[in-house]
Amino acid sequence: MGRAPCCDKANVKKGPWSPEEDARLKAYIEEHGTGGNWIALPQKIGLKRCGKSCRLRWLNYLRPNIKHGGFSEEEDNIICNLYISIGSRWSIIAAQLPGRTDNDIKNYWNTRLKKKLLGRRKQSNINRSPSGQSEDHLKDAEDAHALSSSALERLQLHMQLQSLQNPFSFYNTPALWPKLHPLQEKMIQTLRSMNDQNCNPLMHHHALSSPHQTVEGHKSNSDVYEQLQPTSASIRIQEEYAKLCNPKNMDELENALNGMSCSDAAYHAFISTSNQVDSTIVVTEAADGMEHSNDAGTHDHQQVNSSFQTEFGDILSNKSVAYTPQQEDDQIAEFDCFKEMNGPKDSLVWWANEFDAKSASSNSWDSTSVLQSQGMFQDYELRYNL
DNA sequence: AACTCTACCAACCGCGTGTTG
DNA sequence: CCAACACGCGGTTGGTAGAGT
Numbered sequence: 001m002g003r004a005p006c007c008d009k010a011n012v013k014k015g016p017w018s019p020e021e022d023a024r025l026k027a028y029i030e031e032h033g034t035g036g037n038w039i040a041l042p043q044k045i046g047l048k049r050c051g052k053s054c055r056l057r058w059l060n061y062l063r064p065n066i067k068h069g070g071f072s073e074e075e076d077n078i079i080c081n082l083y084i085s086i087g088s089r090w091s092i093i094a095a096q097l098p099g100r101t102d103n104d105i106k107n108y109w110n111t112r113l114k115k116k117l118l119g120r121r122k123q124s125n126i127n128r129s130p131s132g133q134s135e136d137h138l139k140d141a142e143d144a145h146a147l148s149s150s151a152l153e154r155l156q157l158h159m160q161l162q163s164l165q166n167p168f169s170f171y172n173t174p175a176l177w178p179k180l181h182p183l184q185e186k187m188i189q190t191l192r193s194m195n196d197q198n199c200n201p202l203m204h205h206h207a208l209s210s211p212h213q214t215v216e217g218h219k220s221n222s223d224v225y226e227q228l229q230p231t232s233a234s235i236r237i238q239e240e241y242a243k244l245c246n247p248k249n250m251d252e253l254e255n256a257l258n259g260m261s262c263s264d265a266a267y268h269a270f271i272s273t274s275n276q277v278d279s280t281i282v283v284t285e286a287a288d289g290m291e292h293s294n295d296a297g298t299h300d301h302q303q304v305n306s307s308f309q310t311e312f313g314d315i316l317s318n319k320s321v322a323y324t325p326q327q328e329d330d331q332i333a334e335f336d337c338f339k340e341m342n343g344p345k346d347s348l349v350w351w352a353n354e355f356d357a358k359s360a361s362s363n364s365w366d367s368t369s370v371l372q373s374q375g376m377f378q379d380y381e382l383r384y385n386l
Numbered sequence: 387a388a389c390t391c392t393a394c395c396a397a398c399c400g401c402g403t404g405t406t407g
Numbered sequence: 408c409c410a411a412c413a414c415g416c417g418g419t420t421g422g423t424a425g426a427g428t
Binding site for chain 2: 014015016017050052053056057060061068069103104107108110111112
């Protein structure tokens with residue numbers, strides 16, 4: 001038994017809005033407001049539209065001061081930075097761009113910005129397949145290609161950018177890592193092998209990383225996640241974070257974390273550590289009491305951040321980077337483990353969404369709290385000179 | 387000119403959450 | 408406390424315009 005429909009689907013018009021409908025809706029709202037009830041609104045106006053449809057039309061199109069298209073480079077930067085840090089929280093991102101709607105930004109990201117960052121795949125694997133391959137192989141290539149355009153792409157971009165930019169992100173905090181399905185572990189291992197081949201320039205920075213210890217109690221996961229941790233400095237501050245949480249041991253920490261949702265844990269980890277990022281890496285390294293993180297690893301990270309910043313800016317401004325779509329195709333083709341997944345790509349959405357998108361915890365963050373708490377947005381301004 | 391492919395974007399759908407009685 | 412309802416969000420779909428063949 002599902003939810004009752006919000007309106008009588010049979011008597012509701014769908015599809016594009018006519019100018020007359022627009023005019024009626026606009027005139028009514030401008031004169032009376034929405035009345036706090038979108039469901040009842042279309043009946044009041046005499047529109048055969050679903051209330052949700054009216055709301056969407058008003059918010060995305062009819063509302064005053066809406067801007068369409070023509071995104072500036074500054075807006076590109078803001079969108080990218082916020083996407084990297086909080087994931088696909090379009091409403092939050094839109095709240096930082098006056099006149100822009102979440103739908104607009106979402107479309108813009110999916111159709112242009114993401115491609116700008118990841119590069120384009122002009123050729124499918126089929127074209128590069130050696131002759132004599134079975135149809136099954138061709139279909140696999142197609143499946144992998146389709147997958148790459150959604151979950152995998154977001155996963156790669158998000159993980160690469162975030163692990164470089166924020167060593168305290170969920171990816172770099174073993175205490176926050178969930179237990180993985182064996183196939184998911186295999187997927188990460190495949191990513192590792194890709195990274196080992198230096199397939200993506202953004203991952204080259206990991207070559208600077210030094211080996212490090214892993215956190216007890218998460219060994220199986222940490223083995224697979226290990227690659228994603230950029231610097232030994234980050235590990236040390238992870239330990240600092242554990243101290244801040246003040247458990248007697250990691251089991252306690254784990255218990256504590258188990259008591260909170262993954263998203264809460266990640267969120268608090270981010271908030272807790274972001275101040276340290278500000279004080280030790282971005283703003284100054286001379287602060288007293290933080291010597292423990294002002295070691296060579298921190299300098300490494302500064303270099304990484306600096307290099308990343310330059311590279312990121314280059315990408316956004318369409319400058320050349322040592323990355324080719326062809327290489328990405330090669331990477332995608334290696335994801336044989338996807339074939340083993342029972343479900344369609346949706347089963348992988350956990351990958352792309354659960355980690356950092358959840359770390360933003362849309363339900364607990366509104367557009368105000370996100371940016372006010374810890375001045376996150378200002379942090380990004382500092383780093384990328386927006 | 388006709389057809390196919392691609393990019394774009396408006397709109398829809400389903401789900402999670404907050405509110406209310 | 409619970410169920411019903413409304414809202415808001417994010418993912419997805421479908422239509423269309425333009426480019427390419």
